Amino acid sequence: MFTLRRDRARRSAATTGLLAAGALLLSGCAAKSVATGSPSGPAASGVASSAVASSAGASSSVAAPAGAAASGAAASGAGSSSPGSSAATPGGPASVAITITDAKGCIASPDTVVAGAVTFTVKNIDATGITELELLSDQRILGERENLTPGFDSTFSVTVDGGSYQIYCPGGATEKIPFTVTGQAADVATGSTATLLQTATVHYSTYVDNQIEFLIPPVQELVTAIKAGDLAAAQAAYARARPFYERIEPVAESFPDLDSAIDLRIGDVEAGTAWTGFHPIEKGLFVTKSTRGLEGLAADLLTDVKNLQVKAKALSQATTAKTGKGYQPFEIANGASGLLDEVLKSKITGEEEAYSRIDLLDFQANVEGSLQAFATLQPALDQIDPTLVPTISSKFDALVAVLDTYRDAKALGGWTPYPELTAADKKKLTDALLAVQEPLSAVSAKITR
Amino acid sequence: MSSSVTPPSRGPDGTPPRPSRRRFFGTAAVALAAGGAAGYGVRTATAAGTGGAVATGSTTASGGATTDRSASTVPFYGARQAGITTGQQERLMFASLDMTSTDPRDLRLLLGRWAAMAARFTSGQTVSSSPDKPEQPPFDSGEVLDSGPYSLTITVGLGASLFDQRFGLAGRMPAALAPLGTIPGDAVLQPELTGGDLCIQACADDPQVVFHAIRNMVRAARGTAVLRWSQLGFGRASATGAGQSTPRNLFGFKDGTNNIHADDVSATSDHVWVGRKTDQAWMRGGSYLVARKIRMEIESWDTDELSDQEKIFGRTKVRGDPLTGGTEFTPIAFDKADADGTPVIDPASHVRLASPEENGGVRILRRGYNYTDGQDPQTGKLAAGLFFIAYQRNPHLQFKVLQARLGSSDLMNEYIAHIGGGIWACPPGVAEAGDWFAKSLFTPV
Numbered sequence: 092m093f094t095l096r097r098d099r100a101r102r103s104a105a106t107t108g109l110l111a112a113g114a115l116l117l118s119g120c121a122a123k124s125v126a127t128g129s130p131s132g133p134a135a136s137g138v139a140s141s142a143v144a145s146s147a148g149a150s151s152s153v154a155a156p157a158g159a160a161a162s163g164a165a166a167s168g169a170g171s172s173s174p175g176s177s178a179a180t181p182g183g184p185a186s187v188a189i190t191i192t193d194a195k196g197c198i199a200s201p202d203t204v205v206a207g208a209v210t211f212t213v214k215n216i217d218a219t220g221i222t223e224l225e226l227l228s229d230q231r232i233l234g235e236r237e238n239l240t241p242g243f244d245s246t247f248s249v250t251v252d253g254g255s256y257q258i259y260c261p262g263g264a265t266e267k268i269p270f271t272v273t274g275q276a277a278d279v280a281t282g283s284t285a286t287l288l289q290t291a292t293v294h295y296s297t298y299v300d301n302q303i304e305f306l307i308p309p310v311q312e313l314v315t316a317i318k319a320g321d322l323a324a325a326q327a328a329y330a331r332a333r334p335f336y337e338r339i340e341p342v343a344e345s346f347p348d349l350d351s352a353i354d355l356r357i358g359d360v361e362a363g364t365a366w367t368g369f370h371p372i373e374k375g376l377f378v379t380k381s382t383r384g385l386e387g388l389a390a391d392l393l394t395d396v397k398n399l400q401v402k403a404k405a406l407s408q409a410t411t412a413k414t415g416k417g418y419q420p421f422e423i424a425n426g427a428s429g430l431l432d433e434v435l436k437s438k439i440t441g442e443e444e445a446y447s448r449i450d451l452l453d454f455q456a457n458v459e460g461s462l463q464a465f466a467t468l469q470p471a472l473d474q475i476d477p478t479l480v481p482t483i484s485s486k487f488d489a490l491v492a493v494l495d496t497y498r499d500a501k502a503l504g505g506w507t508p509y510p511e512l513t514a515a516d517k518k519k520l521t522d523a524l525l526a527v528q529e530p531l532s533a534v535s536a537k538i539t540r
Numbered sequence: 541m542s543s544s545v546t547p548p549s550r551g552p553d554g555t556p557p558r559p560s561r562r563r564f565f566g567t568a569a570v571a572l573a574a575g576g577a578a579g580y581g582v583r584t585a586t587a588a589g590t591g592g593a594v595a596t597g598s599t600t601a602s603g604g605a606t607t608d609r610s611a612s613t614v615p616f617y618g619a620r621q622a623g624i625t626t627g628q629q630e631r632l633m634f635a636s637l638d639m640t641s642t643d644p645r646d647l648r649l650l651l652g653r654w655a656a657m658a659a660r661f662t663s664g665q666t667v668s669s670s671p672d673k674p675e676q677p678p679f680d681s682g683e684v685l686d687s688g689p690y691s692l693t694i695t696v697g698l699g700a701s702l703f704d705q706r707f708g709l710a711g712r713m714p715a716a717l718a719p720l721g722t723i724p725g726d727a728v729l730q731p732e733l734t735g736g737d738l739c740i741q742a743c744a745d746d747p748q749v750v751f752h753a754i755r756n757m758v759r760a761a762r763g764t765a766v767l768r769w770s771q772l773g774f775g776r777a778s779a780t781g782a783g784q785s786t787p788r789n790l791f792g793f794k795d796g797t798n799n800i801h802a803d804d805v806s807a808t809s810d811h812v813w814v815g816r817k818t819d820q821a822w823m824r825g826g827s828y829l830v831a832r833k834i835r836m837e838i839e840s841w842d843t844d845e846l847s848d849q850e851k852i853f854g855r856t857k858v859r860g861d862p863l864t865g866g867t868e869f870t871p872i873a874f875d876k877a878d879a880d881g882t883p884v885i886d887p888a889s890h891v892r893l894a895s896p897e898e899n900g901g902v903r904i905l906r907r908g909y910n911y912t913d914g915q916d917p918q919t920g921k922l923a924a925g926l927f928f929i930a931y932q933r934n935p936h937l938q939f940k941v942l943q944a945r946l947g948s949s950d951l952m953n954e955y956i957a958h959i960g961g962g963i964w965a966c967p968p969g970v971a972e973a974g975d976w977f978a979k980s981l982f983t984p985v
Contacts, residue, residue: 221668240655529759
């Protein structure tokens with residue numbers, strides 16, 4: 092565990108501030124602006140130039156987050172359901188057929204269209220190694236389709252302005268072919284994916300700052316309860332504090348010294364080093380069942396958390412000021428995935444809260460943090476591939492639905508104590524978790540650095 | 541069906557196989573030679589009927605000490621799925637999955653994706669030729685990057701549970717796939733090791749190659765299907781080609797002496813492949829897979845005296861010849877009795893109860909592997925046994941008939957327990973790129 096954290100921290104330090112996720116604050120507050128589809132948020136810049144419309148076949152019309160021009164989500168047609176008519180009616184959207192073969196890679200017909208809406212119909216004949224196709228403009232992904240398995244068709248639409256583009260079929264005999272758009276599209280606005288991503292980083296930084304702000308009062312209560320010798324109050328405060336930290340853990344991990352000081356478990360403490368932070372306090376409160384001797388640890392924890400607040404704020408300011416040293420969009424994506432990895436590594440195994448057994452509370456907080464980080468990126472992702480967000484969101488929904496069955500209002504922290512879960516329960520949670528993590532782990536690559 | 545190039549086979553009169561190349565190696569180094577032989581057999585006795593490109597495979601180093609089996613391939617595309625009558629490889633990984641998506645499109649896409657992956661893996665390629673992106677996890681997990689395909693075959697099957705209301709397939713389930721019901725000996729079948737909507741059997745002559753195939757196919761299924769249970773098999777426990785030596789099971793006995801061999805066309809068409817007469821046309825050219833995870837009570841067996849062990853099997857332990865005499869391949873004289881009238885082959889011996897002679901001619905193609913899961917933490921005993929796999933035209937008329945007798949009377953039952961398994965319909969082969977597993981199941985009748 093600790094090793095991993097250190098590695099991550101090093102990695103992040105090399106890039107810039109790390110990242111991670113956030114969470115939906117039950118109590119509302121400012122964190123709300125980060126929630127899914129904030130109407131005044133990322134999309135305010137208007138209709139995107141690469142606005143993605145939907146398309147053929149079985150379109151599962153999951154509403155895209157507000158602001159994205161897409162009104163529906165295109166689905167790749169499967170098997171026998173071939174896409175509809177591709178006749179190019181004058182003034183209507185242009186149709187381009189892309190054929191992928193093992194021998195030649197991808198071929199577009201026609202390879203020149205007039206600016207405006209273009210519908211691409213993609214057919215993979217026999218290229219087993221090609222699973223995706225991208226429409227690129229200066230390395231930026233304007234439209235993308237995945238799951239291009241041989242024998243299956245797919246469709247996507249974009250609105251493009253005049254210029255030179257490329258169709259990219261990675262792994263193909265010919266990987267990139269030129270694609271030309273002539274003229275100028277009407278009503279093309281300037282809101283770009285890059286703009287949406289910058290907005291996302293600002294929203295995310297606000298979210299992180301809020302979580303840390305909300306973390307301080309329960310830690311304060313913990314200090315007070317321990318000082319007063321009130322075991323029950325201290326246990327309650329401990330459980331109240333944990334989720335705020337767990338939602339943003341990858342950010343904390345970007346400050347390796349702080350994360351170690353705050354959240355190390357006994358098995359990760361090097362010989363000769365002091366064990367500090369949440370977990371020795373947890374052991375005292377839930378195993379020794381006494382507040383005695385914990386005063387110093389609690390006071391130090393408060394100091395460290397406040398220190399974390401200062402450092403995170405500096406990151407936020409850099410983000411808003413666009414100095415290049417703040418949160419990076421791809422880091423938010425990595426953090427979202429990293430939070431789920433946290434769950435898989437130390438929550439599903441029941442190792443994180445070995446004494447208090449509130450593992451599911453941490454579990455839920457990690458998931459929520461991941462979901463929030465992902466949510467900030469949605470408007471931008473919707474421009475790249477309108478099927479992406481609905482796909483991942485539905486998996487998140489399924490995970491949350493499974494998790495919700497373990498709520499227990501009477502238990503400390505509000506969740507079933509971890510030892511009460513059966514092996515079958517844990518398998519169900521793992522399966523739901525992996526279903527989200529796999530597609531989520533590929534998101535950062537869709538975001539231009 | 542089978543390639544016309546066949547390995548040395550048994551003589552027309554049922555005499556033992558002529559010495560083959562591998563037997564020359566064999567005298568000196570038995571284990572090594574047997575390994576080399578399997579690779580050789582695989583390339584020649586392919587299951588697919590395309591006659592397609594077979595990569596030039598093993599090169600025998602001068603002196604014959606080593607055989608490079610890494611480059612050997614078994615054609616993936618063809619009229620029948622490979623991995624059924626393909627000469628049995630040394631290693632297995634088997635996986636059973638449950639669908640989590642209820643969208644028929646997801647199921648079709650998965651079967652298509654698997655077909656594309658299987659085509660690549662079996663020819664020694666990775667998941668994708670796309671360059672990996674630094675910002676994204678690698679497309680392929682990478683543990684076979686420096687390897688070869690090692691005669692990898694990937695065989696996919698559909699379970700009866702897939703034909704419920706979820707995917708609109710209720711009317712397309714073959715009668716032969718219907719659950720077998722409880723068979724004697726099923727008492728300790730564990731639900732978490734039994735059944736599944738889909739299965740994948742990966743066989744190769746290298747353990748990491750089979751693991752890689754299953755791992756990446758399960759990964760590709762995330763969000764659509766989840767792993768229900770899986771099994772790694774470490775040693776071939778059947779011979780599916782006349783050129784293959786009869787392997788031994790973990791009881792130390794030769795197993796599968798009378799197994800159907802791939803090059804026996806009349807036997808495979810009579811007993812293995814689904815023919816024209818079937819209630820579901822999409823299964824023509826397919827076969828039904830029955831798997832059983834059979835725990836062996838190793839510690840108990842090890843305390844049983846040799847004569848009893850031989851009585852249970854009906855064969856001698858070291859040579860594998862029937863207790864009625866001859867060599868391993870001598871037909872068993874089931875009628876033979878001692879002076880006092882006691883049958884030499886015990887009425888409840890394994891070899892008698894499983895024999896076609898005693899079962900109205902019923903035969904199956906066995907393709908089992910030995911396994912171990914280490915030590916059972918609950919009991920401290922070795923967790924090991926036989927991962928039995930059998931292919932047949934109709935499990936109700938074949939496996940069930942045999943197992944009903946074995947399960948109720950087999951002397952061996954004292955030393956084994958069936959703890960998991962299942963039954964799956966393995967559709968015909970994937971014809972070419974663009975086709976996929978069970979595609980015709982999804983096309984309108």
